[in-house]
Amino acid sequence: MADLLDFQLNEFKDEEQATKKAELEANKEALRLTLEPLVKRLRDANLAKSDAETAFSVAKSKVSEIEGEIRKVWGPFIEGVDKASIDIDGSRLESAVMLNVKTIDDEYIDWLKGNGYRDVMKWQIHHMTLKRIATELHNEGVLIPGLEYSKFNKIKLK
Numbered sequence: 001m002a003d004l005l006d007f008q009l010n011e012f013k014d015e016e017q018a019t020k021k022a023e024l025e026a027n028k029e030a031l032r033l034t035l036e037p038l039v040k041r042l043r044d045a046n047l048a049k050s051d052a053e054t055a056f057s058v059a060k061s062k063v064s065e066i067e068g069e070i071r072k073v074w075g076p077f078i079e080g081v082d083k084a085s086i087d088i089d090g091s092r093l094e095s096a097v098m099l100n101v102k103t104i105d106d107e108y109i110d111w112l113k114g115n116g117y118r119d120v121m122k123w124q125i126h127h128m129t130l131k132r133i134a135t136e137l138h139n140e141g142v143l144i145p146g147l148e149y150s151k152f153n154k155i156k157l158k
Helices: 002-077 107-114 127-139
Strands: 083-088 091-103 147-157
Touching (some): 002 083, 002 091, 091 127, 127 147
Antiparallel strands (some): 083 091
16 A cells, blocks of 8 residues: 555656746746846947947056157246146146055055054055055155155146
8 A cells, every 4th residue: 555655746746847948947937038038138238338448548548658758849938837727629638747656565664664654554554545645754754664666747638
């Protein structure tokens, strides 16, 4: 009797699983049909995004190239000047000397802690905070060890 009951239960389970499998396949197909237009839209949007990023990269490169040309032409006229501007064709071309600060080793951490910046160093120093501190000290003639300083002329068109 146990064998007959097991057989009937297995038969019921097989039937139930077949029904569930058929429902799952039907649901899967319905889901696929629902998602298909969204996937196509996402693919198109990703292509448009990629095209826009490429166009932005090309435009950014052109801007950098032209700014470099402006620095070559204008540079001799503004040598030793921190800020300069010139009005041309309804626009204002501006140049400002900017300081770049780059970490080259961890020596700056101990220097900051030992020179009154321990509170800034509690967790981690943000790169913009470090640049601000380094720029202020650089303007006073103090260089922080472990940092590399370089100047460049930033060009803006307004």
